[in-house]
Amino acid sequence: MKNKLPRSTILLPVFVPAAVIMLLLVIGTAVNPEAAGELFSTVLNFTTNTFGWFYMLAVALFLMFIIVLAFSPYGSIKLGPDHAEAEYKFLEWFAMLFSAGYGIALLFFGVAEPVMHFASPPLSDPQTIEAAKEAMQIAYFHWGFHIWAIYGVVGLSLAYFAFRHGLPLSIRSTLYPLIGDKIYGPIGHTVDVFAIVGTMFGIATSLGLSVSQINAGLNYLLPDLIPVNTTVQVIAIALITAAALVSVLAGMDKGVKRLSILNMVLATALMVFVFIVGPTIFILNAFMENTGSYLGNIVERTFSLQAYESSDWMGSWTLFIFAWTIAWAPFVGLFIAKISRGRTIREFVFGVMLVPTFFTFFWFSVFGDTALHMIMVEGYTSLIGDVQDNQAIALFKLLENLPFTEFVSSLTILLIITFFVTSSDSGSLVIDSLAAGGRSDTPWWQRSFWVITEGAVASVLLLAGGLTALQTAAIVSALPFAIIILISMFGMWRALRIEGHRNQSLANDNRIPPHLLKPSAWRERIDYMTDKPTRDKVLSYIKGVVMPSMVEVSEKFVETGWTTHVNYDAVNNRAVLELQRGDDVEFWYEVRLSEHDVPDYYTEGMANELPQEHHHRAEVYLRRGGQTYDLYGYESESVINDIIDQFEKYLHFLNVSPDSLPWRMQEHDEDITLEQGSVFDK
Numbered sequence: 219m220k221n222k223l224p225r226s227t228i229l230l231p232v233f234v235p236a237a238v239i240m241l242l243l244v245i246g247t248a249v250n251p252e253a254a255g256e257l258f259s260t261v262l263n264f265t266t267n268t269f270g271w272f273y274m275l276a277v278a279l280f281l282m283f284i285i286v287l288a289f290s291p292y293g294s295i296k297l298g299p300d301h302a303e304a305e306y307k308f309l310e311w312f313a314m315l316f317s318a319g320y321g322i323a324l325l326f327f328g329v330a331e332p333v334m335h336f337a338s339p340p341l342s343d344p345q346t347i348e349a350a351k352e353a354m355q356i357a358y359f360h361w362g363f364h365i366w367a368i369y370g371v372v373g374l375s376l377a378y379f380a381f382r383h384g385l386p387l388s389i390r391s392t393l394y395p396l397i398g399d400k401i402y403g404p405i406g407h408t409v410d411v412f413a414i415v416g417t418m419f420g421i422a423t424s425l426g427l428s429v430s431q432i433n434a435g436l437n438y439l440l441p442d443l444i445p446v447n448t449t450v451q452v453i454a455i456a457l458i459t460a461a462a463l464v465s466v467l468a469g470m471d472k473g474v475k476r477l478s479i480l481n482m483v484l485a486t487a488l489m490v491f492v493f494i495v496g497p498t499i500f501i502l503n504a505f506m507e508n509t510g511s512y513l514g515n516i517v518e519r520t521f522s523l524q525a526y527e528s529s530d531w532m533g534s535w536t537l538f539i540f541a542w543t544i545a546w547a548p549f550v551g552l553f554i555a556k557i558s559r560g561r562t563i564r565e566f567v568f569g570v571m572l573v574p575t576f577f578t579f580f581w582f583s584v585f586g587d588t589a590l591h592m593i594m595v596e597g598y599t600s601l602i603g604d605v606q607d608n609q610a611i612a613l614f615k616l617l618e619n620l621p622f623t624e625f626v627s628s629l630t631i632l633l634i635i636t637f638f639v640t641s642s643d644s645g646s647l648v649i650d651s652l653a654a655g656g657r658s659d660t661p662w663w664q665r666s667f668w669v670i671t672e673g674a675v676a677s678v679l680l681l682a683g684g685l686t687a688l689q690t691a692a693i694v695s696a697l698p699f700a701i702i703i704l705i706s707m708f709g710m711w712r713a714l715r716i717e718g719h720r721n722q723s724l725a726n727d728n729r730i731p732p733h734l735l736k737p738s739a740w741r742e743r744i745d746y747m748t749d750k751p752t753r754d755k756v757l758s759y760i761k762g763v764v765m766p767s768m769v770e771v772s773e774k775f776v777e778t779g780w781t782t783h784v785n786y787d788a789v790n791n792r793a794v795l796e797l798q799r800g801d802d803v804e805f806w807y808e809v810r811l812s813e814h815d816v817p818d819y820y821t822e823g824m825a826n827e828l829p830q831e832h833h834h835r836a837e838v839y840l841r842r843g844g845q846t847y848d849l850y851g852y853e854s855e856s857v858i859n860d861i862i863d864q865f866e867k868y869l870h871f872l873n874v875s876p877d878s879l880p881w882r883m884q885e886h887d888e889d890i891t892l893e894q895g896s897v898f899d900k
Contacts (some may be wrong), residue, residue, distance in 0.1 A: 228664065229655035231407040236414040236653060240671055242533045246699065247678040259692035265693050266442045266533030270523055273703050276700045277540050278520045281367035283707050284374065284567055293564030297374075298381040299843025302560040311557055312573055313482040321481055321637040321765035323361065324581050325630070326427045330612035331357045331535075332586030334603045336593070340524060340531045345602075350590050351511065356506065359519045360539045362575050368543045370570045371703060372551025374563065375710045381559045382842075383713075386656025389548055391415040392706030395713045409702055410652050416699045417652075418675055419691035420546030421645040425676040427610075427694045428638040429454040434610035435631045439624065446608070458635055459673035460641035467662055477640045482847040484633040488626070495620050496588040497595075505583035512579070534819065537693065544696035547703065552648045589616050642672055750833030751850055756811050759850055760793050760836055764809045767857040768795040792839075805868050807861050808839040809849055839866065 245642070247254040270827060288292065296302055302375040304311070335353035342348040365518035375392040385391035397405060429451040436444040465477060470886055493501060524532055589612070598619060605612045617627050646669040654660050679691060751759075765786055772782040777795055783796040792809035798804045812835045835848040837858070849857060 229407075229410075229653060231404070232410045232414070232655065233653040235411045237409075237671075238248060238420075238882075239411075239415055240675060243675050244678050247681065251678075251681050252390045260803055261694055262533070262690040263530075265690075266530075266537050269697055270537050271356050272545070273537055273700065274523055276544075276704060277364050277368060278316075279704065280371045280707070281364055281520070283711075284367050284370045284571065287714075288564050288571075289602055292718065293562065293567070295378075295563050295714070295717060296382070296568060296843075297377040297555075297563065298559045298691035299842035301846070304558075304560040306557055308569070310479065312569065313478040320486060322428050322634070322641060323426045324578065325613060325634055325637065326431050327357070327361070328581055328585035328587045328613065329616045330605050330609040331360070332582065332587050333593070333602060333612060334609065336590055336775070337466045337602045337606060340527065342824060345593075347594075350594065351508075351880055352580065353590070354508045354586060355511055355515065355519070356535070357586055358579055359516075359621055360536060361578050361582065362512060363571060364520070364540065366571050367556065368540070368547050368703075369550045370567060371707055372547040373554040373558065374566055376552055376555035377558050377566070377704050378710060379655070380555065382412055387555065388550065388652055388656035389552070389702065389706075391656070392702075392785055393709055395709040395716075396474070396705065410655075412695075412698050412702060414649050414652050416547075416695040417547040417549040417645060417649055418672065419695040420542060421549060421641060421672055422676040423542055423673065423692045424546070424641050425455060425638060426451075426515055428634055428641075428679050428682070429458075429676075430610040430637070431613070432631060432634050434608060435614050435627060437675070438614045438618075439627055448680050451680055455673050455677050455680075456762070458638050459642060459669060460594065461635075462639045462672075463666055465639055465643040467665065474574065476873060477643070479716050481633065481636050481640055484629065484636065488630060488633060489581055491626060492588055492616075492620065494586045496584065497591045500591050501587050504587040505580055506588075509576075509579055514821065530653050533693075541693035541696035544700050544703070545692045548652070548699065548783075549645045549648045552651065553644050556648075584702070585613070585616065591618055592616070617843065628638045642669060646672060649734065688871065751835075753811070753832075753834050755815070756834040756836050757791060757849055760791070760809055760811065763852070763897055764836065764849065764857055768793060768807075768861070770854075771795065771861050772797075780822070796867065805865050806841045807864055809836050811835075812837045813842075838864075840868075 332350075332353045335356050336349050337344055339349040339352045339357075342352045372389075376387060376389070379385045379391040379394060380387040383391075383394070385394055385401075388406075388410055390401040390409045391414075393406070393409065394401050400406065432454050433444070433450050436450075437446045473545055548734075556572065561569070593601055596619075601612075601615055604615045613630060614627055617623055617630065620626065649655060649668045649672075650660050650665045650825060654664065759888050765784070767786045770783045772795060775782050779799075781798045783794075785794045786792075787794065791808045795807045796805070797807075813832050814830060814835065834850075836843045836850040838847060838849055849860065852860065
């Protein structure tokens with residue numbers, strides 16, 4: 219990596235512009251918060267009035283793209299080599315992506331949004347049954363499939379290019395099919411700067427919402443000690459940023475994963491409590507009805523901009539939420555990409571889209587419909603005025619009418635704090651990775667810098683104009699990144715088409731050594747199928763048969779003008795052959811020792827013998843990953859022919875693919891050729 223500061227992993231062309239923008243914002247806003255607040259308000263109105271249609275169209279395209287991808291043949295492609303396994307268990311994976319995704323938003327808007335829309339619906343008469351139905355439909359729409367489609371497109375493209383093709387885990391990598399090596403130049407640097415700025419404003423918005431709700435909750439529990447004002451909120455940001463700093467220094471597994479699991483446990487416990495002590499049957503009935511109405515009207519709402527109504531409702535609600543999500547997408551997308559290696563595209567889409575969405579629907583039904591039931595059936599109409607005065611107090615006012623109010627409210631404040639810390643620490647890890655060119659092995663002081671910067675940005679935006687300033691920052695910063703997502707979406711589709719051509723041309727059916735396919739060799743074939751070779755046998759085979767065969771192939775290609783390299787890696791127990799000509803053709807063929815558990819049927823009937831726990835294979839690997847067949851038992855001539863067959867298919871792919879380009883992998887500090895080779899190089 220070039221342009222490093224001593225003992226750092228900073229990529230200066232990305233770090234410096236992003237840091238300067240953040241610094242200028244903090245200084246400028248702190249010097250004159252009133253003028254900054256007026257500027258934010260003007261920019262907000264201009265952006266929503268001029269580009270509202272673009273935000274809605276972009277989100278619609280994101281949703282259609284990811285759904286088509288899941289049901290297409292490309293859905294079976296893994297986010298990593300063909301042999302990769304998922305790094306995290308499903309519940310751990312879901313907990314992390316959900317906590318980082320928008321746990322804060324559910325706590326803030328779960329009660330507030332349905333009540334606000336019930337009191338002032340955009341289309342229905344206020345405080346009617348129709349208004350209640352419309353309120354829940356709007357909440358479902360704002361926090362349903364569209365939100366996760368935005369996160370999903372970004373996360374999927376990042377994981378695909380990073381883990382499948384060995385490119386840096388950075389937003390710039392999504393443009394590789396379109397601009398090639400230019401992603402390592404000014405264009406790529408600019409893209410990552412936009413991603414950092416958008417992420418910073420998105421997280422700042424979330425932190426602003428969190429501290430306002432924490433402040434409201436503490437004031438509710440301790441009205442004589444803690445007032446509601448920006449001073450308390452800034453102090454809260456400082457204290458919780460310190461907690462986030464501890465978590466981010468602990469790392470992904472020790473810090474973020476454990477906090478995410480704690481978040482999910484507390485959030486689920488809170489939801490189950492309200493579900494049980496609230497109007498349970500009404501909640502279930504409303505959940506079913508709301509879900510059906512949402513699915514039935516999803517197309518109309520997706521393209522609705524209320525063009526015939528003169529109101530700023532769209533800008534204050536739908537456009538803000540969608541733009542906030544787009545601004546947050548680099549963070550959430552990169553974070554869920556980090557934790558999704560080894561899953562298929564289809565598994566990724568269904569996991570990211572369906573599970574969080576229906577959890578969200580049930581969350582809004584539990585909290586939102588409980589609030590509406592209190593207002594419409596139980597006569598708790600004062601809740602409307604309380605929420606209109608301060609949205610942050612909505613959840614606590616709901617809990618006021620349920621058992622164990624003080625205990626549950628205290629638990630809720632703890633939950634908000636843990637969500638806050640999770641968003642801050644995971645966001646800092648993502649921004650730090652972007653500023654380091656996609657690397658994750660960054661020093662502690664770099665990660666600390668971004669944690670502190672997040673807290674500073676959130677604080678000055680609160681001082682400048684409260685939630686209006688945060689809302690403006692999110693919407694404006696989302697505009698350029700929405701364009702980047704659309705471009706990367708096209709790039710991923712193009713890359714998948716190329717991979718489709720590769721799969722067709724490189725399909726192989728090698729399973730049995732050719733010399734055993736003769737009719738007279740059936741006895742030897744049975745011996746081959748039932749043999750479970752030891753580690754020493756396979757290693758001896760790789761060294762004694764495979765390596766000499768590779769050398770023979772290499773010598774012949776050298777005679778015809780090719781650059782070749784044969785190597786035996788004793789550390790990883792593999793023999794490797796590389797063939798290269800210029801920048802356009804680079805072929806990799808590897809035979810690697812692999813270990814597998816012996817099947818149960820093999821050890822049955824061996825009570826008097828010590829059964830072999832493992833059997834070993836000499837598996838073939840290409841750049842794109844393991845080919846799942848065993849070369850052990852092939853004679854030298856058959857090994858040579860297998861190498862040539864794979865090389866011929868590789869050349870055939872280059873010749874027949876209409877979209878193929880002379881792309882080559884860049885050299886990175888880490889060795890990615892084995893586990894993360896790019897399909898573009900095959």
